[in-house]
């Protein structure tokens with residue numbers, strides 16, 4: 001019984017490894033001319049015939065991102081996320097200075113269908129696991145631009161951000177996203193995203209999506225619980241406040 005199980009798992013792994021090789025190769029061929037693929041990692045899946053069992057036998061090592069390689073992939077992202085990661089169009093998120101664990105988790109979530117967006121699903125599908133950590137390391141090294149906003153909204157947003165509303169069980173954002181919205185790597189899968197400087201229209205869309213449950217890739221549903229306690233006015237104030245937050249004390 002155990003042997004059968006093991007054999008079946010072995011077959012599954014080999015099939016998965018082959019499918020991965022095929023998918024990566026195929027997407028790469030479409031995405032980039034054959035002579036311009038420096039973004040492809042050196043530790044790419046073994047070439048056909050090099051023994052897929054060997055690749056499948058051991059769990060994959062934890063991947064370390066190379067920001068220089070990531071910069072090459074990031075050229076594919078510039079049209080929407082900005083050449084330096086400061087997306088000029090408000091509906092697109094800024095990635096400059098974003099935490100690498102968070103960026104990598106989002107890309108894996110888009111790829112796996114846990115987070116859905118018509119533009120990002122296809123983009124993430126083109127990236128190998130190594131490309132993902134490389135591009136995440138690249139963006140983390142950037143600097144996000146902040147935009148000062150209406151002081152009344154900034155004040156209202158700061159109040160919610162720092163204090164929450166204990167009477168309705170709204171946790172203060174500061175506990176997870178940090179005093180200056182700097183976020184943090186580690187602690188939980190994907191860590192806590194940086195939120196300072198983020199584009200307000202994008203923040204509004206995310207908080208509304210968490211509230212509606214249409215974005216549900218958050219750890220233990222924590223952001224869905226938080227957002228369920230926010231009114232439209234709260235979301236508007238928070239989005240302006242976050243956009244104005246400076247990460248200078250990072």
Ligand code: HEC
Nearest residue numbers: 073076077079080092093103106107117119120123135205
């Ligand atoms: C055609 C436009 C477009 C391109 C090109 C694009 N993106 Fe995106 N990206 C988006 C949009 C739109 C969203 C926001 C989706 C949503 O509203 O949930 C997004 C979201 C993301 C997020 C989640 C950000 C967050 O704060 O949660 C990451 C990470 C990301 N993109 C990485 C990339 C990378 C890496 C590339 C290049 C390989 C790329 N994107 C290329 C449009 C694009």
Ligand code: HEC
Nearest residue numbers: 171172173176190192193203206217218219222223226238
């Ligand atoms: C208990 C921890 C926790 C608290 C409290 C919390 N967040 Fe979050 N937040 C997270 C985590 C974790 C994620 C990333 C979820 C994922 O993996 O997609 C997140 C994601 C977000 C995002 C999406 C970021 C992006 O780039 O798409 C926004 C915006 C956000 N939080 C705003 C807030 C605001 C505003 C508050 C306070 C009203 C708040 N959060 C309170 C943990 C928290």
